[in-house]
Amino acid sequence: MKLYWASGSIPSWRVKIVLEEKGLEYESQRLRVMSQPKETKSPEFLAINPRGLTPTFIDDGQVITESMAIIHYLEQFYPNPALIPTNKMEAGRVLARAHESLGVVKAYHGMDLMFKQQNRLTDFERGKLHKAYAQLPKELKFWDDYLSSNPYVAGASFSLADASFYPALAYAYHRGFSLDRLPKLKHYYERLSQRDSIQKSRPFGWHKAGKNLFEKYRSHYPINPSSPDHPH
Numbered sequence: 001m002k003l004y005w006a007s008g009s010i011p012s013w014r015v016k017i018v019l020e021e022k023g024l025e026y027e028s029q030r031l032r033v034m035s036q037p038k039e040t041k042s043p044e045f046l047a048i049n050p051r052g053l054t055p056t057f058i059d060d061g062q063v064i065t066e067s068m069a070i071i072h073y074l075e076q077f078y079p080n081p082a083l084i085p086t087n088k089m090e091a092g093r094v095l096a097r098a099h100e101s102l103g104v105v106k107a108y109h110g111m112d113l114m115f116k117q118q119n120r121l122t123d124f125e126r127g128k129l130h131k132a133y134a135q136l137p138k139e140l141k142f143w144d145d146y147l148s149s150n151p152y153v154a155g156a157s158f159s160l161a162d163a164s165f166y167p168a169l170a171y172a173y174h175r176g177f178s179l180d181r182l183p184k185l186k187h188y189y190e191r192l193s194q195r196d197s198i199q200k201s202r203p204f205g206w207h208k209a210g211k212n213l214f215e216k217y218r219s220h221y222p223i224n225p226s227s228p229d230h231p232h
C-alpha cells in the first residue's frame with residue numbers, strides 16, 4: 001500500500017486517520033503543493049493521477065483517488081475495526097455525516113481568499129469570502145447539535161464520519177476560529193485530539209493555531225460583534 005499525501009490537507013488527513021485506525025502499514029510519500037513547480041504536477045505523479053491531486057492511494061496495483069472513495073474502499077476491504085456500523089439506521093447516519101463534512105470544507109474555499117491581498121480581490125471573490133465567513137459558524141452549529149446526544153458525530157463510537165469531519169474541524173481551529181460558542185464541539189475537538197490515530201497522523205505544526213484568518217478578516221472588514229452572523 002502506498003499513500004501520496006500533502007501536509008496540511010484535510011483530504012489527506014482523513015485517509016491517514018483511517019489507515020491508523022485500522023492499523024494498516026503503508027508506504028508514505030509526501031508531495032509538496034506549495035513548491036514551484038508543485039510536486040503534485042510532476043510527470044511521474046501525473047502518470048499515476050492525471051489530475052495531480054492528493055491523496056492518491058495504491059493498493060495491489062490499483063490506484064484510488066478522492067479521499068471519500070479511499071476511506072470507503074479501506075472500510076470495504078479492511079473491515080476491522082469497523083468504522084461503519086452494521087445496523088442500517090446507524091450506517092445511514094455515518095455515511096450521511098461523513099459526506100456532510102464536505103460542507104465544512106466548502107466554506108473554507110472562500111476563507112482561503114484571506115491569504116490574498118485584499119485590494120486585489122474582485123467583487124466576486126470578496127462576496128465569496130464574506131459568504132464563507134458567515135457560513136462556517138452556521139455549518140459548525142449543526143455539528144455541535146449532533147453532539148447533544150452522542151459522544152461522536154454519528155453515534156456512540158468513532159466512525160468514518162469522525163475520520164472525515166475531524167480534520168475539517170481542526171482546520172477551523174488552526175485558522176483561529178474560536179469554538180467557545182460551540183462548547184460540545186470544543187470538548188469533542190479536545191477529546192479527539194488526544195486519540196492515537198489522530199495524534200499519529202496530525203500534519204506538521206497543526207498542534208497550535210496557524211495564521212489567524214478570522215482575526216485578519218475582522219481587521220479588514222470590521223462588523224458589528226453583536227450581529228447574529230458574528231461567530232465570536
Ligand SMILES: N[C@@H](CCC(=O)N[C@@H](CS)C(=O)NCC(=O)O)C(=O)O
Nearest residue numbers: 009011033038040053054055066067
Ligand atoms: N476532492 C479531493 C480533493 C483533493 C485535493 O484538492 N487535494 C489538494 C490538497 S488539499 C491537492 O493535492 N492539491 C495539489 C495541487 O493543486 O496540485 C479529495 O477529497 O481527495
